[in-house]
Amino acid sequence: MxxxxxxxxxxxxxxxxxxxxxxxxxxxxxxxxxxxxxxxxxxxxxxxxxxxxxxxxxxxxxxxxxxxxxxxxxxxxxxxxxxxxxxxxxxxxxxxxxxxxxxxxxxxxxAISYRYLKDVDDKIKSCLGDRPGLIEKVGINTFGILTDKNCVDVSLVCCTPEKVELFKSLVVDDPCITFSENVSRVVLQ
Incomplete structure (x- = not known):
């Protein structure tokens, strides 16, 4: 068979x-x-x-x-x-x-497999879903896999070294994550 x-x-x-x-x-x-x-x-x-x-x-x-x-x-x-x-x-x-x-x-x-990027992206989703208020506390605007850059990008409203460290300590710390700034808040409906 x-x-x-x-x-x-x-x-x-x-x-x-x-x-x-x-x-x-x-x-x-x-x-x-x-x-x-x-x-x-x-x-x-x-x-x-x-x-x-x-x-x-x-x-x-x-x-x-x-x-x-x-x-x-x-x-x-x-x-x-x-x-x-x-x-x-x-x-x-x-x-x-x-x-x-x-x-x-x-x-x-x-350098990084898509499977690994997806796992990190899923960890971020899970962590944010399990802890209400964390998105606002860290100032997360958006996050997702940037295939052409071979990374997971986290867009923060205010991308300061302090906010990046806060994200790493409260959410996920992984070398495949890059951080960017986007002052426009994305509202999901």
Missing amino acids: KNSRFGCFVCLVGLLGGVSCEARKERVKVQGEMNQEGGRDKVYEAVFVLDRFKKMISVTCVSEEVIYPRYYGGTYINDAGKPVILTTDTTKRELIRKLAGCDEVVVLPC
């Missing part, structure tokens, strides 16, 4: 991986939005490639949590509109390009 499931998975990966970048571009020509110049949007193609790649490498657990491999550092679209995939293991570059199925994918090294 396991072998037949694995065989089906290998066949599916082979079929999906076998779709050429050119064939996908033809599909995008039909499905894609027109940009201001009347051409097809490169960002649409990049989103399609990255979404497909993430679905291929992820595993969804019984708890509906999505788990990514440890070498995966995240994805984003660069200023040139090209899909970028980060990896903590540069020996996986060719595998990543093959799974992405497009030669235009840029594979870059990173």
Whole structure:
């Protein structure tokens, strides 16, 4: 039973991986939005490639949590509109390009896996959810994963060394966290 499931998975990966970048571009020509110049949007193609790649490498657990491999550092679209995939293991570059199925994918090294960044982000959420008033006390505006910077960014209303130390002592202290200042308060509704 396991072998037949694995065989089906290998066949599916082979079929999906076998779709050429050119064939996908033809599909995008039909499905894609027109940009201001009347051409097809490169960002649409990049989103399609990255979404497909993430679905291929992820595993969804019984708890509906999505788990990514440890070498995966995240994805984003660069200023040139090209899909970028980060990896903590540069020996996986060719595998990543093959799974992405497009030669235009840029594979870059990173220091921290997306799985680790997600764990730190989840710790912050949990800590803030368990302790009412902590957001106001520390002056947290927003926080989240910045994939292109390979970090978890915490935006404080007043980003002073004292507020940063307060955050580290009361919430989470991790080297993957960066701090920025945003004086505009975000109100969640």
